[in-house]
Amino acid sequence: MPDNIPEPQAVCNPISRSAIFLVATVARGEDKAEVVRSWCGDIAALVRAVGTRAPTANLSCVCGFGADAWDMLFGAPRPAGLHPFREFGSGDRRAIATPGDILLHIRADHMDLCFELASHMLNKLGDAVTVVDEVHGFRYFDLRDMVGFVDGTENPTGKRAETYTIIGEEDAEFAGGSYVIVQKYLHNLDAWNGLTVEQQELIIGREKLSDVELDDSIKPSCSHSSLTTIEENGEEVKILRHNMAFGRPGAKEFGTYFIGYARTPRPIEQMLENMFVGRPPGNYDRLLDYSRAVTGGLFFVPSSDLLDALPDRNPHTASSSADENRQGDAREGTLNIGSLKGTPQHE
Numbered sequence: 001m002p003d004n005i006p007e008p009q010a011v012c013n014p015i016s017r018s019a020i021f022l023v024a025t026v027a028r029g030e031d032k033a034e035v036v037r038s039w040c041g042d043i044a045a046l047v048r049a050v051g052t053r054a055p056t057a058n059l060s061c062v063c064g065f066g067a068d069a070w071d072m073l074f075g076a077p078r079p080a081g082l083h084p085f086r087e088f089g090s091g092d093r094r095a096i097a098t099p100g101d102i103l104l105h106i107r108a109d110h111m112d113l114c115f116e117l118a119s120h121m122l123n124k125l126g127d128a129v130t131v132v133d134e135v136h137g138f139r140y141f142d143l144r145d146m147v148g149f150v151d152g153t154e155n156p157t158g159k160r161a162e163t164y165t166i167i168g169e170e171d172a173e174f175a176g177g178s179y180v181i182v183q184k185y186l187h188n189l190d191a192w193n194g195l196t197v198e199q200q201e202l203i204i205g206r207e208k209l210s211d212v213e214l215d216d217s218i219k220p221s222c223s224h225s226s227l228t229t230i231e232e233n234g235e236e237v238k239i240l241r242h243n244m245a246f247g248r249p250g251a252k253e254f255g256t257y258f259i260g261y262a263r264t265p266r267p268i269e270q271m272l273e274n275m276f277v278g279r280p281p282g283n284y285d286r287l288l289d290y291s292r293a294v295t296g297g298l299f300f301v302p303s304s305d306l307l308d309a310l311p312d313r314n315p316h317t318a319s320s321s322a323d324e325n326r327q328g329d330a331r332e333g334t335l336n337i338g339s340l341k342g343t344p345q346h347e
């Protein structure tokens with residue numbers, strides 16, 4: 001990552017043993033918005049306060065904002081790729097959009113630290129937010145997910161992880177940021193476990209025990225691994241996944257929390273389309289015959305530096321760059337007609 005890119009949040013931190021995923025909506029009213037803006041400036045200090053007491057436990061927190069929340073809390077301009085979550089599929093096989101203004105992805109090797117940090121975060125926010133989804137995830141044995149396969153093998157690592165996830169000069173004002181899509185999946189494990197291991201392997205595209213990728217001669221084009229392998233201009237585009245298992249055996253709830261980071265939402269959206277609609281249409285991901293997405297959201301993750309500065313970004317008091325442009329044009333006596341100057345960068 002070039003030196004002039006602001007420090008990202010902990011997007012590329014290594015896999016942890018535990019995680020809490022919180023999705024919240026922000027209450028209406030300027031007083032509530034002010035609480036949230038001010039809280040943005042406290043996040044780093046709260047992570048330090050909890051994490052310093054257990055230095056080897058790798059506590060981290062990534063905070064993201066949905067499109068409507070961004071406009072309401074911080075005004076224009078909006079990050080270039082930020083828009084409400086796009087739905088894919090039809091009937092029972094649907095990647096649905098569900099409400100969510102703020103995402104917190106809290107990770108550590110011990111759940112007590114995740115719990116402690118989540119509690120402090122929510123205490124500060126008070127009634128300015130309502131938590132609409134909370135999932136406590138754990139790393140299953142061998143890094144397997146709830147369907148029993150090793151999950152995360154093809155994740156990019158090191159510098160490549162940053163290249164695929166961190167915004168650069170293509171959206172200079174939001175450089176150091178990232179995009180994240182989350183979906184909570186519930187599995188019909190009785191049905192899944194009714195399949196033979198060979199049938200499961202053809203659905204995923206890898207061997208179950210060894211995690212070795214199936215040979216191209218036997219791997220179906222509708223396998224999960226085929227449909228989520230995508231190219232842009234002849235080059236493979238990767239995303240960074242930090243999926244976690246969750247569930248309550250007593251309630252027969254078995255789930256995978258999908259969380260994928262990328263430099264623009266496009267590759268993840270393409271993967272979702274391939275999975276839910278099919279590539280070509282109809283050649284869909286058979287994992288979805290056994291797994292149902294019950295939530296879906298897209299969030300922009302500001303750089304660490306921008307997150308710290310968000311308390312000052314009140315759209316009602318600060319003069320945005322768009323306002324400044326307009327004032328400048330008025331001084332110069334132009335109407336700025338036909339110009340793109342000061343236009344918010346919506347996708």
Ligand code: HEM
Pocket residue numbers: 145146147149150151152153154155183185204206224225226228229239241256258260268269271272287291
């Ligand atoms: C039910 C939820 C899901 C489960 C249980 C699941 C599981 C897996 C497993 C076991 C692998 C193979 C090992 C690996 O490389 O990680 C994999 C690969 C992958 N998955 Fe998923 N996944 C799920 C949802 C998704 C979604 C929603 C996306 C993207 C929109 C996605 C994107 C990928 C990608 C990019 C790969 C790597 C493909 C490759 O390069 O071979 N997954 N997934």
